[in-house]
Amino acid sequence: RMNEKYQREDERLKTYTNWPVPFLDCHTLAKTGMYFTNEDDKVKCYFCEVEIGRWEPGDQPVSEHLRWSPNCPLLRRRPTNNIPISAEALDAILPPISYDICGSNNSVLEVHDTA
């Protein structure tokens, strides 16, 4: 099991003391659920448990996180026990809320969509 303290963004941020990837902003990673495993360049999300490593220049923390874990509760703006340093900063960086729909629950879109 993961250490429970990693529900806190400040605790996640502390893990990046030896972060080896200069082109990836560890503040963004920590903000969006990731803490550094201290193994190569592998980070792990406290909320969906996805692990991502072998980062390449140009990789974006949030889109890469979403790519490998499309249902991460933090990224999908579901209720979590996350304790952010700044809720506003997190809100600004999270992808827009999205819904999974198919024939039978199309009404979901009409109810929530504010296009």
Place this chain on the structure above:
Amino acid sequence: RTETDGDSTMSYKIPIHADFLIAYSTIPGFYSWRNTTRGSWFMQSLCAELAANGKRLDMLTLLTFVCQRVAVDFESCTPDTPEMHQQKQIPCITTMLTRILLFSDKGKVPAAGRN
């Protein structure tokens, strides 16, 4: 349909339904899922696979990996509608192709199959 190949004594016939390929996003009688901000699972997977391997692999191999992406990488996330939550999907490839289909570059010799 009858095709003639050079020497008129060497003619052969092809069924009129040959060489069709129909790739359905889901199997008959089942729902097809779409994410409201990222697009349908099938199209996300098809585009990703074509972008990654479109010139390297033949069409049926590509579509096999599209099936793999949809089947493995996606699961519906609708906690508000428990009966639709955590559902899966598999595409359905109906092929009547009689040759290997490759989007190879001009001048490139495709991998040998029956010719």
